[in-house]
Amino acid sequence: MMQVSSSARRFPRVLDRIPVLLRPQLSLSSDPVEAVDSLPLSGQWPRPRSFSFQDSRPFVTTDGNPRPSTIMFKQLVHHPQCSPMVRAFFSSVANKETGQPTEIVQELYxxxxxxxxxxxxxxxxxxxxxxxxxxxxxxxxxxxxxxQKLRIFRLSNLRIHANFNCHLCMRVSEACARAGALEYGLKALQKHNVYGLTPTIGSAHYLLLHAKEHNDAKLMVKIMDVLQKNSLPLQPGTADIVFSICYNTNKWD
Incomplete structure (x- = not known):
């Protein structure tokens, strides 16, 4: 009985702590970059219940009232602390189909x-x-x-004639592969470009891996042509990816 009584006395104190544990401390800044940087690290955010955006159920109940989840979602979207991340996520999902840039990218631009x-x-x-x-x-x-704007600014205002470092080109190529914008990715591999990018074979590997993932031999040929025209030195890893694509597509020519 004494153990039960002691546990019962500790239980309310545990409940009092739960709301504090579930409330992440976010920055009040309206800046989207600062708001993103202030979010908790992976593993510190409470796990939400599973939710499908393809759920065909109406957002109202049979009596015409909004579902509780709908009310909570609207409050979350319009919350001043969470709106940058939420708007970024939903705009990226919707705008992939509408052909419009995502909201957070527009804001940063x-x-x-x-x-x-x-x-x-x-x-x-x-x-x-x-x-x-x-x-x-x-x-x-x-x-x-x-x-292109930043390159012109560096030339005209800072008198910097050198291109951006090769790490930037790698991140740009990775983004092009991720977004499926392969023509822009090929532009990033041009040695003499108007964007100030410094292409490397590592940048090309992101595009080649995209071709491998989609078994796209034609894209592989385009990438290899650009590498040859721009005299980018190949690596053993380049041959590994190329022969993997040839093997997967059975196109050895």
């Missing part, structure tokens, strides 16, 4: 454009965030427009 117009180099974090949030071809289009 506009912020960076205003910074360039004010003759101020945008923070590097904005560019990295823009690259990591690209989800479709329209996003990649804005990314390449911004890269």
């Amino acid at each position: 506009q912020k960076m454009s205003k910074s360039v117009e004010a003759r101020t180099m945008p923070p590097n974090a904005w560019l990295w965030s823009l690259i990591s949030n690209c989800a479709n071809q329209e996003d990649i289009k804005l990314l390449f427009q911004m890269l």
